[in-house]
Amino acid sequence: MINQDFWLPVLLSVKVTIIASILSFVVGLIAAWWVARRQFKGKAILExxxxxxxxxxxxxxxxxLLVFMGKESLIGRLIEWVFHQSVVFTWWSAVIAAGVVGFPLVYQTLKTGFESIDRELEDAARSMGANEWQVFRYVTLPLAWRFILSGYIFGFTRGIGEFGATLMFAGDIPGKTETIPTAIYMAVESGNMDLAVYWVGSIVALSLVLLSLIQKLQRDV
Structure with missing residues (x-):
């Protein structure tokens, strides 16, 4: 029977993944645009x-993440000073973990899209007086929108399935940091196979829908 025990990790996973995917998408968009349009020393190392x-x-x-953002780290102490609590073992730590593991897929997909655009089209817009925002808005975005949408979906799908980094950084606190993957692990550990099957079914169904959408977008390129 599906009850509150089922819905709590599902709702938390959706909330965590939406925020994480937006953050990783924004950072990935900026990074991919910047790297794709420049040649500089150390580019390979940065990528x-x-x-x-x-x-x-x-x-x-x-x-x-524990080392760099834990209570003993400079970043961790700064966060605790600003927000009066540590980020570790909070739902925000689950957001950070999902965003970090999803970022590479977002970045690589977007960079591939930007590099596929004919630079002469962008240069032509600049020669007619368009600024960089106008070039992006009216030239780059219409040409790369399938890659951009695919990048976001890749980040979302990777984030909602994140387990290892989330368990290390956020733990498994029911109603607070327990996402679907960690809930599945704990349900199997405790022998609650029926509940685990429901969670597995929900995340597999969602992943199939999202990956099918990506396949359709890639076929249309």
Whole structure:
């Protein structure tokens, strides 16, 4: 029977993933636009750093977040001073973990889209007096919108399925930091297989819908 035990992780996962995907999308959009339009020393190193969360074990990413944003770190102390509490083991830590692991997919997809655009079209708009925002709004965005939408969906799908980094950085606190992946793990550990099956079914169904949409967008390119 589906009850409150089922819905709490689902609603929290949706809230966490929406915020995380928006944040990773905005940062990824800016980073991809900047990198795709420039050649500079150290570009390969910077892109390698951007892509690291994609290849590192999620637990390593979670450990890194604990080190850099934990109570003993400079960033962690600054956060605690500003907000009067640590970010660790709060739902915001789940947002950060989901955003970090989703960022590489967002960044790479958007960069591929920007690099696929004929630079002469953008230069032509500039020669007619368009500023950089107008070039992006009226030239780049219409040509790359499928990549942009795909990038957001990739980030959302990766974020909602995040487990390792979330468990390390946010923990598994029912009603507070327990997302669908961590809830599935705890349900299996406790032998509540029926509830685990419902959660697995919900996240698989959502992922199939989102990935199907990405496939359609890519076929239309």
């Amino acid at each position: 390698t750093i951007f892509m690291l969360p994609l290849v590192l074990p999620p637990t390593v990413v979670g450990f890194g």
